[in-house]
Amino acid sequence: MAVFSIEGIRIAGISACVPKHVYHNIDYKWISKKEREQLIKVTGVEQRRIADDKTTTSDLCFAAAEKLIAEAAWNKSEIQILVFVSQSRDYPIPSTSCILQDRFGLSKTCITLDINLGCSGYVYGLSVIASMMRCSGIKKGLLLVGDISTKHISYKDKSAFPLFGDAGTATLIENTNKKEKIGFNLQTDGSGFDAIMIPDGGMRNHISKKSFEYKKISPGIIRHNIHLILDGIKIFNFALSEVIPNINVLLTEEKSQLENIDYFIFHQANLLINESLRKKLKLPKEKVPNTIHKFGNTSCASIPLTIVTELKKQVEKEKLNFLLAGYGIGLSWGAVTITMDSIICPDLIEI
Numbered sequence: 001m002a003v004f005s006i007e008g009i010r011i012a013g014i015s016a017c018v019p020k021h022v023y024h025n026i027d028y029k030w031i032s033k034k035e036r037e038q039l040i041k042v043t044g045v046e047q048r049r050i051a052d053d054k055t056t057t058s059d060l061c062f063a064a065a066e067k068l069i070a071e072a073a074w075n076k077s078e079i080q081i082l083v084f085v086s087q088s089r090d091y092p093i094p095s096t097s098c099i100l101q102d103r104f105g106l107s108k109t110c111i112t113l114d115i116n117l118g119c120s121g122y123v124y125g126l127s128v129i130a131s132m133m134r135c136s137g138i139k140k141g142l143l144l145v146g147d148i149s150t151k152h153i154s155y156k157d158k159s160a161f162p163l164f165g166d167a168g169t170a171t172l173i174e175n176t177n178k179k180e181k182i183g184f185n186l187q188t189d190g191s192g193f194d195a196i197m198i199p200d201g202g203m204r205n206h207i208s209k210k211s212f213e214y215k216k217i218s219p220g221i222i223r224h225n226i227h228l229i230l231d232g233i234k235i236f237n238f239a240l241s242e243v244i245p246n247i248n249v250l251l252t253e254e255k256s257q258l259e260n261i262d263y264f265i266f267h268q269a270n271l272l273i274n275e276s277l278r279k280k281l282k283l284p285k286e287k288v289p290n291t292i293h294k295f296g297n298t299s300c301a302s303i304p305l306t307i308v309t310e311l312k313k314q315v316e317k318e319k320l321n322f323l324l325a326g327y328g329i330g331l332s333w334g335a336v337t338i339t340m341d342s343i344i345c346p347d348l349i350e351i
Contacts, residue, residue: 044271060168119328
């Protein structure tokens with residue numbers, strides 16, 4: 001297992017941005033009202049934010065970062081690394097992080113990197129930028145994490161369409177002289193790659209006319225090969241079998257206990273999974289905030305988005321111990337233990 005810790009790195013601030021447009025799942029006319037009500041009850045997704053055709057993930061992340069950098073009064077010339085985590089980049093090539101370096105007006109000495117990950121992306125992205133900053137001595141870094149998932153989902157797919165929302169986030173990372181540790185446990189099982197995927201459009205399956213031919217998969221599920229495939233049962237079983245052991249190993253390695261954690265932030269896949277994880281870990285509800293009802297599954301943005309919208313007042317004023325856990329596409333999953341001490345956290349941004 002990839003269990004390790006990094007000293008001297010702290011989160012200085014977190015911000016989040018979502019599209020203004022709100023879509024209510026009770027209005028999802030593809031399925032009956034009874035099905036809609038049952039779907040909302042099981043998944044917990046009441047409403048979601050959906051980006052318009054002109055808005056990209058980088059736009060959402062840019063808006064979040066500009067606000068955060070301004071409130072932190074950071075000099076952009078001091079930001080020497082930018083990591084962009086997303087499955088919905090601006091173009092197939094070049095890397096979106098390169099474009100953002102110029103858009104922000106960062107120095108040409110700034111390192112930029114794209115990471116193609118979804119649900120586990122915030123935890124993985126945090127591990128990458130923290131590691132690079134620690135080994136290089138870079139003092140200030142910018143982690144941008146988000147996705148616009150709604151553009152790759154068929155309206156006629158009841159297994160996926162009601163679940164996903166769009167969001168972008170920004171996290172300011174600082175290299176300090178303190179010895180406080182961030183602990184990670186990262187894992188992968190590529191044998192389950194087909195549980196969440198878009199079949200066509202890459203080098204394995206090129207786009208063709210057949211890629212856009214709609215197929216009836218089962219009652220209520222009609223899609224083509226540029227649409228997202230989601231095997232909900234496989235993801236549910238995977239999450240319940242892998243996430244808790246991952247957390248327990250991390251806590252053991254870090255010589256910590258569940259009682260020492262102030263808040264647990266899980267990736268917002270759906271309410272059933274997160275409630276099952278919470279109950280298995282015997283955690284009180286007040287320690288496990290959810291945003292699935294307001295924003296749906298926002299992929300890699302869900303963890304920082306939940307912190308911004310549910311714990312803004314706490315993280316701005318208190319020193320808190322967090323356990324963040326992401327899991328999903330890949331299959332990949334991971335957890336991180338981290339302390340946040342009076343960080344900058346602007347109000348949620350809408351564009």
